[in-house]
Amino acid sequence: MAHAILSASGASRWLACTPSARLEEQFPDSTSEYAKEGTLAHEVCELKVRKNLIEQIPTRTYNTKLKKLKENELWQDEMDKFTDVYLEYIQELVHSYSCSPAVMVEKKVDFSQYVPEGFGTADCIVIAEGTMHIIDFKYGKGVAISAENNPQMKLYALGAYLEYSMLYPIEKIKMAIVQPRLENEASESEIFVAELMDWAENVVKPLAEKAYKGEGTYIAGNHCRFCRAKATCRERARMNLEASKFEMRAGALLSDTEVGEALKMAQDLAKWAEDLKEYALTESLKGKIIPGWKAVEGRSVRAFKDTDLAIKTIVDSGIDEALLYERKQLTLAQIEKLLGAKQFKELVGELVEKAPGKPTLVLETDKREKIVNRITAEEDFNDNYEEEK
Ligand code: SF4
Structure with a gap:
């Protein structure tokens, strides 16, 4: 599919x-494996929503189509579960209305009235009782995307509003991002039509004109x-190098405030350095000279050219075959997959526990709850006792 210069994404x-x-x-606009995986997951989503909420697809036709998608080399069984989360979200939404809402999937929306050549594809649009819902499915698990004040979602909303406002009364738009590999709950936000149109006219239109001309x-x-x-x-280089000029204050040790500031800078610098490294490696491999750097072969591990033949040769020499293998228990997830969720729950559901995750440092804007080490009364007593000694 052609890409818009000023895309919603x-x-x-x-x-x-x-x-x-x-x-x-x-x-070049290269497509990563992750993007291809996302496209496949979107196709599964579309098929499921069509079958369950839009068309009477005969079960046999549906199964054949799903089977074909499952033959894709990027298919993973968990894709079934995650696309079900998206379907369930839309089903719940549709069934929350007493009337029968209009449901559209993979709908191309045109917002070129405000953005030169601007269009995009909305994953799902649901319209009922004066409200239009724009639902976006994200299969990525790198960064959680919020629907709050999200320009991509607002441009889909704008395009969809321009298309459907002649057919349906729409006052309010609710936007949701379902990202089941990262978040259990969808990220949601809403906007009134007047506010959306004001943003389109006074923010998007002038900036899009500049962007289209490459100005600004x-x-x-x-x-x-x-x-x-980015590389x-x-x-971007100027901003990162500027930021790295850390203002040194007096004292032999950094204060906690300085540690916080330095960490934020270091994070951005590290990302930038990774991008530079990736660029320099790619160019070096093409034969280009990046002064001061060259591409070499990295470390590698030894492996048998023909594992079966190597094992046979060792066994034929008189070594007990059992010594060459180790018995390894499957992981909890592998056992669950083997038994199926239902039988797994029946047999050992009560024996499963979820240990707290390893403490990790994140920016304070992260949604997860803050944790601290709880000192037990016994530890407190021992510490004080040691100090007093
Ligand atoms: S500053 Fe540079 S890297 Fe960042 S968005 Fe603009 S052009 Fe891209």
């Missing part, structure tokens, strides 16, 4: 850094993460 970038869309054109000021930030120019963009 790239909107957070070209709205913040208007010249980025044209700068990106110099770089380069502004680096979090949105650089998915920019195709060699001068503005």
Whole structure:
């Protein structure tokens, strides 16, 4: 499918850094394995929603189509479970209405009235009782995406509103992102039509015009993460190098405030350094000279050229075959897969416990609850006792 220069998915970038869309054109739009995996999961989602909420697809036809999708080399069984979460979300929404809502899937939406050549594909649109719902499925598990003030979702909403407002009365738009591999709950937000149209006219339209012409000021930030120019963009380099000029205060040790500030800088610098490294490696492998650097073979591990033949040769020499193998228990997830969720729950469901995860440091904006080590009365007593000795 053709890509719009000012796509909805790239909107957070070209709205913040208007010249980025044209700068990106110099770089190939390569599709990663993750993106292909996402496309497959979206196809499964579409099929499930069509069958359950839109069309009377005969079970046999549905099974044949699903089987074909499962033959894709990127298929994983968990895809079934995660796409079911998306289907259930939409089913619950549809059934929450007493009337029968209009449901559309994989709908191309056009917002070129506000964004030159702008269009996108909304995963699912549900309209009922003056409310339009825009539901987006994300299969990624890298970064949790919030629906709150999300330009991609708002552009889908804009395109869908322009398309359907002649057919249905719409006052409010509710947007939801279902990202089941990362979050149990969908991220939701809502906007009134008047507010959306004001944003489209006064924010999107002027910025999109600049972006289409490649005009404006380069502004680096979090949105650089998915920019195709991210490795060699001068503005991003400037921002990172500028940020690294850490202002040193007096005293031999950093204060906790300084540790917090330095960590934030280090995080951005580390991401930028990774992008530079990846770029330099790719270019070096193409034969280009990146002064001061070269590509070499990394460490590798030894392996048998023909494992079966190697094992046979060892066994034939008189070594007991049992010594060459270790008996290994399957993991909990593998056993559950083997037995099926129902039998697993019946047999050993009560024997399963979930230990607390290993403490990890995240930015304070992270949604997870803060944890601290709880000191037991006994530990407290021992500490005080040691101090007093
Ligand atoms: S890397 Fe960032 S600053 Fe540079 S063009 Fe892309 S979005 Fe703009």
